[in-house]
Amino acid sequence: MNVSAIVDAGSMGMGTMGAILLLLINVSLNDVIAIIEFIGVLLILIGSIMAVISAIGIIRFPDVYTRSHAATKSSTLAVLLTLLGVFIFFWVHDSFSVRLLLGIVFVFLTAPVSGHLISRAAYRARVKTSDLTVEDELADAIQAHEEREEDDEDEHEHDGDKGE
Numbered sequence: 001m002n003v004s005a006i007v008d009a010g011s012m013g014m015g016t017m018g019a020i021l022l023l024l025i026n027v028s029l030n031d032v033i034a035i036i037e038f039i040g041v042l043l044i045l046i047g048s049i050m051a052v053i054s055a056i057g058i059i060r061f062p063d064v065y066t067r068s069h070a071a072t073k074s075s076t077l078a079v080l081l082t083l084l085g086v087f088i089f090f091w092v093h094d095s096f097s098v099r100l101l102l103g104i105v106f107v108f109l110t111a112p113v114s115g116h117l118i119s120r121a122a123y124r125a126r127v128k129t130s131d132l133t134v135e136d137e138l139a140d141a142i143q144a145h146e147e148r149e150e151d152d153e154d155e156h157e158h159d160g161d162k163g164e
Helices: 003-011 015-025 029-060 064-092 098-124 137-163
Strands: none
Touching: 029 064, 064 098
């Protein structure tokens, strides 16, 4: 490795320490680029496999709640892995993309929240759960909340009677 390779390594964001490390382990810059490209492609492949698994889950699961779970959890992971792989691949080729980073953050924040809201709306609309559903914890929480609201309304009505 010569001085121009050290300058190239420094311009790729590896810094001086990265270039010195390359000198010490006697690895060419092209080998490091190939390894990083392979990692990016591997992430894209894993993301694609996760997307297929998510699609199978959406088709096979019995009700809207479990389908929503498959659509948000595993699909979010699939999209994040794919976008991360694309980001790493383009980063190696001197193309830093803020749009990809924003896409990763946007998907990471919005997909689980939207899945939760869709499931909650389906529950409020009384969409039937699967026969395999064992426990409904949300029903207990909603019932307790409604009882507290009724108690609060009763207290306010009694307080209004005392003031008259």
